[in-house]
Amino acid sequence: xxxxxxxxxxxxxxxxxxxxxxxxxxxxxxxxxxxxxxxxxxxxxxxxxxxxxxxxxxxxxxxxxxxxxxxxxxxxxxxxxxxxxxxxxxxxxxxxxxxxxxxxxxxxxxxxx
Amino acid sequence: xxxxxxxxxxxxxxxxxxxxxxxxxxxxxxxxxxxxxxxxxxxxxxxxxxxxxxxxxxxxxxxxxxxxxxxxxxxxxxxxxxxxxxxxxxxxxxxxxxxxxxxxxxxxxxxxx
Numbered sequence: 049x050x051x052x053x054x055x056x057x058x059x060x061x062x063x064x065x066x067x068x069x070x071x072x073x074x075x076x077x078x079x080x081x082x083x084x085x086x087x088x089x090x091x092x093x094x095x096x097x098x099x100x101x102x103x104x105x106x107x108x109x110x111x112x113x114x115x116x117x118x119x120x121x122x123x124x125x126x127x128x129x130x131x132x133x134x135x136x137x138x139x140x141x142x143x144x145x146x147x148x149x150x151x152x153x154x155x156x157x158x159x160x161x
Numbered sequence: 162x163x164x165x166x167x168x169x170x171x172x173x174x175x176x177x178x179x180x181x182x183x184x185x186x187x188x189x190x191x192x193x194x195x196x197x198x199x200x201x202x203x204x205x206x207x208x209x210x211x212x213x214x215x216x217x218x219x220x221x222x223x224x225x226x227x228x229x230x231x232x233x234x235x236x237x238x239x240x241x242x243x244x245x246x247x248x249x250x251x252x253x254x255x256x257x258x259x260x261x262x263x264x265x266x267x268x269x270x271x272x273x274x
Binding site (some may be wrong): 144 | 167170192195202203204205206209234251260261262264265267
């Protein structure tokens with residue numbers, strides 16, 4: 049069974065802290081994505097990557113950066129966490145050139161206090 | 162600009178009833194329309210999907226109806242069960258694009274016993 053694993057289910061951080069959210073997939077997928085999910089706003093794309101060391105901005109990249117040093121791992125970085133970044137963060141992956149292999153992780157609920 | 166509009170935002174149905182969630186899109190390049198189901202504490206998972214060359218697709222109690230001329234598609238859940246209580250997202254893809262789906266904002270469905 050294919051899997052996208054997010055390292056933390058719940059995370060509480062202080063304002064101004066640097067935060068790392070980790071995502072690992074075991075499907076050998078080229079494409080990986082980071083979304084945030086907020087009530088009433090749905091899923092909003094933060095960053096995505098089509099290959100190792102490659103990254104592209106999504107719809108809401110401000111305040112975030114990403115790192116992809118290995119094919120299976122995609123990290124989301126909050127350089128200086130703020131309270132408006134309190135949200136559910138979802139990682140997803142998919143094989144290249146396909147719609148239907150889109151697989152999500154279980155999410156990390158981040159609270160910034 | 163919201164390219165896929167989903168309604169209603171929330172829905173309460175009695176057990177055994179029919180749940181209907183609607184989505185409308187604007188981009189005529191969209192050619193794949195999946196629905197995702199998300200249970201609390203989990204990431205979204207692909208439920209059912211349709212291509213515009215058919216008007217309906219059924220899988221068990223779940224049916225997608227597609228109206229290409231109106232640029233609308235809907236999810237029907239027949240004989241709704243409490244276990245169907247979840248958040249549902251519609252999405253749309255364009256094969257000539259980046260293969261990144263455009264999501265609706267989600268519908269929270271509660272099925273009362």
